[in-house]
């Protein structure tokens with residue numbers, strides 16, 4: 001068996017031990033004579049896995065009892081609609097801080113919901129240019145964010161996966177301070193690679209396929225206050241309350257997806273938790289950005305230094321031809337997933353928790369050699 005060095009942006013590489021555990025347990029889960037996906041979601045075998053996945057999110061992140069941890073379906077995209085559906089009302093305003101394409105998508109859904117409810121959406125965008133030429137190269141400093149104290153919430157994308165711009169926790173590009181206005185964050189490509197204070201947020205949500213499991217599961221950490229405030233006149237399936245009251249077992253959950261999240265998070269805990277993986281992740285980022293910075297005539301990062309993403313590193317080479325050669329030669333050397341998003345081009349290296357330092361070091365060595373000989 002030869003496994004690739006996989007820098008896919010999402011669905012992304014999963015830790016090998018989490019996959020091996022799934023292989024071992026596939027045909028006979030916990031001596032039950034069937035796989036976990038053949039079990040009733042109301043039975044004790046599955047329920048144990050479900051509870052463990054939720055407990056691991058709580059433990060790893062230090063989620064207090066004033067928050068719910070929900071395991072939902074439909075990806076982060078479903079939350080783009082579900083959040084305004086729960087939190088908007090006639091005459092109210094939702095604020096969107098746009099630092100890239102995912103934020104734009106979230107905004108689009110919020111606009112549709114607000115039109116239905118007679119609510120408003122206020123937008124602050126860091127995009128430069130228009131249409132196809134539009135560029136996102138940074139996140140704002142906290143002082144640049146204009147918070148409307150009457151807003152129902154302020155939405156950010158903590159890491160823009162396509163553009164490689166990321167808020168740092170509380171540095172020069174820290175999360176905005178929103179006072180009494182709930183801060184809501186799409187953390188899909190930014191979840192559980194470092195510790196952060198969840199109590200600064202009203203909601204943090206993440207599609208699993210970047211850092212914590214397979215696609216099909218979205219983890220939502222939401223304050224009980226917001227769950228209670230949520231509208232009661234939307235379909236039950238969209239109310240956070242429904243899922244909170246039913247431990248995310250209102251309807252059949254994506255059981256195999258949740259099982260894989262359990263395997264990944266249990267591996268993460270075994271690695272020493274978020275403090276330990278953050279050390280590794282920072283070491284990976286400094287190795288890779290180090291090569292970019294040492295070869296400025298060859299590798300060009302469009303992202304402002306303070307806003308650089310630790311998870312998704314984007315850069316350009318001197319020409320598109322060289323970029324194509326770079327991707328092809330890297331592939332021959334066993335490294336895949338390096339093509340930038342089709343909307344922006346260039347190279348993107350996604351290196352979530354499952355990407356080891358050795359992988360990144362191998363790529364960095366390849367880049368140094370490529371820059372030397374081309």
Ligand SMILES: *Cc1c(COP(=O)(O)O)cnc(C)c1O
Pocket residue numbers: 010074075076077078102157159160161186187188189207208210215216
């Ligand atoms: C991948 C991604 C999404 C989309 O997730 P789906 O599971 O496809 O809905 C949303 N936001 C961010 C920041 C992402 O990286």
